[in-house]
Amino acid sequence: MEEQESVRVDKWLWAVRLYKTRAQATSACRLGRVTIGPREAKASRELRPGEVVAVQKDGMTRSVKVLQVLQKRVGAGKVCDYFEELTSEEEWEKARAARDAAKENRVFDIGGIGRPTKKYRRQIEEFLREHGGG
Numbered sequence: 001m002e003e004q005e006s007v008r009v010d011k012w013l014w015a016v017r018l019y020k021t022r023a024q025a026t027s028a029c030r031l032g033r034v035t036i037g038p039r040e041a042k043a044s045r046e047l048r049p050g051e052v053v054a055v056q057k058d059g060m061t062r063s064v065k066v067l068q069v070l071q072k073r074v075g076a077g078k079v080c081d082y083f084e085e086l087t088s089e090e091e092w093e094k095a096r097a098a099r100d101a102a103k104e105n106r107v108f109d110i111g112g113i114g115r116p117t118k119k120y121r122r123q124i125e126e127f128l129r130e131h132g133g134g
Contacts, residue, residue: 007069009034009053010043015070016079018055018062033057052086059098060091 007015013025013034028034029043033056036045047053047066054063063086070082116124127133 004069004071006046006048007071008043009036009041009045009047011071012047012066012069013053013055015073016064016082017073017076018057018064028055028057053083058095060087060095062087062091 010022010025010029013019013028014022019025019028025034026043029041029045032040034041035054036047036051041047041053047069049066049068051066052063053066054061056062064083065086066083068082074082
């Protein structure tokens with residue numbers, strides 16, 4: 001495989017699985033959620049090994065150091081070859097706390113089974129009647 005010197009930021013973020021789609025990576029750059037060093041990064045900016053990329057996602061700022069650039073998406077087990085994780089433990093804890101808070105704030109936990117059953121629908125209607133929601 002041919003060794004490259006640089007690659008577009010959005011392409012690299014997608015290739016190392018920091019974003020599910022390249023469109024999401026591009027959008028994050030456009031919204032100012034991706035920085036390289038102290039500056040916001042445009043999606044088309046060329047990224048080189050040794051640079052530190054910070055990504056604001058899921059209630060935290062994740063920092064990674066680019067070890068290698070790549071053009072194509074790699075398997076989840078191989079991404080550790082392409083970046084070094086620099087994210088602090090405080091940021092990981094902040095993300096865990098946000099995820100736990102989101103779980104606790106659910107009004108109805110139907111468990112992702114899709115359309116509510118008749119029993120759940122009645123419980124929802126009763127709740128809304130009692131709390132002025134309908």
